[in-house]
Amino acid sequence: MAAKEDLREFLRSRRARIEPADVGLAPGDRPRRVPGLRREELARLAGVSVDYYVRLEQGRDLNVSHGVLDAIARVLQLSDDEHVHLVDLAQPTARRRRAPVTKSQRVRPGVRMLVDAFPTPAFVLGRRLDFLATNAMARALLFDVDAASPHERNHARWVFLDPAARERYADWEAIARDNVATLRMDAGRHPDDPELAALVGELALASPQFASWWADHDVLRRRHGTKLYRHPVVGELTVAYEALTLPDDTDQTLFLYTVEPGSPSQQAMSLLGSWTAHPAR
Known part of the structure; x- marks a missing residue:
């Protein structure tokens, strides 16, 4: 790059x-x-x-x-x-003049406790859209990040390479384009990151759509918005998200999901919580 x-x-x-x-x-x-x-x-x-x-x-x-x-x-x-x-x-x-890119990305203990305590899906993404921390609700809504190998704990890799992601997002193309634009933003900030170069190369070879959108040079830093999910257990639910850049590490973004009170999405989220907490899950 x-x-x-x-x-x-x-x-x-x-x-x-x-x-x-x-x-x-x-x-x-x-x-x-x-x-x-x-x-x-x-x-x-x-x-x-x-x-x-x-x-x-x-x-x-x-x-x-x-x-x-x-x-x-x-x-x-x-x-x-x-x-x-x-x-x-x-x-x-x-x-x-920025701090050099290091191999390890660590989430502060206080941030991890916040993620774990949040009642709805919450997670932290780092450089290259790597998952750094997730709570049980996020793992239930997306995929079981903790059970995946370190190589697979990446949002862009999941979106483009796992067929389940195409089913999970009602507007998969918009989500996928946002992932490409976010990675392009990272590439501008860290052009010498070899892991980012390897990820881009892997996705470009595996997905013609990724390669085409990467060539558009669109960039994005997510701040807030809404997403529509199609969950195999609880059905459709619309979530609002806030994407908060962490002050101690501007390469880490905390995502917090909420749903409108009294809406069908809140009922689906409550059901997701019950399903997550059930030992048989």
């Missing part, structure tokens, strides 16, 4: 999304061979020379200022997550 190549392809993909009319430009007389903004148009709108922008897109100037990146992000109409990803790719010096 070379940073220069990722930066080049990310900028190209974002330029392709923007039509001249989107930024107040006339189409012009010269026919366009590819969709989106031309390099010279983006450079002019961002207030930099064409040569400077070309060097940036080709990865020949990877210590660009925040001001230039902000201007490019404005012209390309980047989301907050895309803007952060652009900075990660274009400023390797700032990235190197």
